[in-house]
Amino acid sequence: MCGIAGLFIKNPKLEPQLGELLTKMTSTLCSRGPDSAGFAIYSAGQDGKTKLTIAGPSADYDIATAAEKLRAAVAPKAPTAIHYSHAVLTLTANEARHAREWLEANLPDVNVVSEGHRLEIFKEVGYPDDVAALFGIGAMSGSHGITHTRMATESAVSTDGAHPFSTGADQCLVHNGSLSNHASLRRQLQRDGIKIKTQNDSEVAAGYLTKQMRSGQTLEGALKSSLDDLDGFFTFVVGTEKGFGVLRDPIACKPAVMAETDDYVAFASEYKSLAGLPGISGAKVWEPKPATVYFWERS
Template identity: 55%
Template sequence: MCGIVGLFLKKDELRPKLGGLLTDMLITMTDRGPDSAGIAIYGDEVSGRVKISVQSDTPKMAFADLDNDLSADLDAPVTMKILDTHAVLSLPAEAEEKAISLLEEKGLRIMGSGASMEIYKEVGLPKDVAARFGLRDMGGSHGIGHTRMATESAVTTMGAHPFSTADDQCLVHNGSLSNHNQMRRVLAQKGVMTRSENDTEVGAAYISSRIADGASLGEALEGTLDDLDGFFTFVTGTKNGFGVVRDPIACKPAVMAETDDYVAFASEYRAFADLPDIDGARVWEPEPATVYFWER
């Protein structure tokens, strides 16, 4: 079943409220999928540097001196922010590929990377996951979240959403893809690899692959309608954008709201209850096989 939320802020003065607004929206969707939850926040960036979000089941041991060790291995300055089972490492952009390889060698799970994106996800109820990471206190320009009822893979951290397969790009999904194994092989032939058994990660990889080939966010989302089979609602984030698409049948619930200040998405209208000026918002159900996206 699953529950999806997303919020794209049009005005910078709302940035400090992003985490709180998204957290309330996500908690409202708890009964649509209580086994795991996650959120991607697009926040501040530093020119020339990239952030890598990692996870460990033994964070006390795994994160001890990780920033200093990685700095020595890369011969470059590395800083680290630890939040429960996750750490966000900041390092020079040119060292990203080597850093990810070194982190995987250390047994750390890569959640995502990018100039502005941070991803936090874990097994558990949305309210507990949000509290563990302090999501309510995070600011940013936009973000997406997901609370999961597992259908396609096990209840694990790596099976939780959002999924990221390229810098500053991630995806959450409600539904099920029927040709994800076939598409996984097609993407692998192009050198695009996935880390989990979840069909949603294939959707994320498909979109990032299309963008890497020169497609716009809108074109990449349109491609899902031709190349991905099944029923799905996708909400995706990029460094500058936020997009939504539903399959041609559109059997999964979805609703959107827009004001002069923001664009919001949720699986159910009740997730909008605490958004500012929601009474004055334009509210609609996104049409089947129609792409909606906003970019800065």
């Protein structure tokens, strides 16, 4: 089942409310995915810096100690913020590369959840309302974000298995649906050097997009290619540094609704997630078409 919500803010005056609005949108989708939840927040970045968000295999993992060991090894002066079970280190690009290498060699249980100039991903096992509260999502500001509530059907309920999944620097994906060819595609992606940690078909979709972009495709091009290469039914919402995009499979059997005003563009699995947004009564509301890539980005 699963639930997806996304909010792209056009009016900068609303940016301080991003976390609050996303939290409310997600709360209406708890029944669609009570197993785990995740949030991708695009907040302000620092010139020449990248945010490396890390997490352990479960919420009780001592991520603060792991972050301190990592910082001591690669960047002793790097600013570090702890958000419940995740840590965000602000690094140079070279430090981020060394951090990945050091983690793989010394703390292989620690996962790099996201990397980017503006992107921070927070995801965990638990009821979505509780997950949002534990991370303090409601107090976060930013220009846009996407969120996911998961009902696990094909893989374990775990921190790694929760959405969103990173697809590259400042990019991520959430998915509602089911892919029928994910096992064979996973094997092919792993042969091509794409690392996949879980049995989650959504991570396979993320790995597919990563591979396509590494081969030179744009994200939009990779999404269009997925219509031919991915079997099953799906709604994808992808986040980028400048905005977010939406794609439904050619049958479009999973629910989706969008709303747009002069202040924002919003996506949700159900209209009730949009009902509390400011100015929704005057919004243009529509159902995105099948097999059509939509993007909203700031210039």
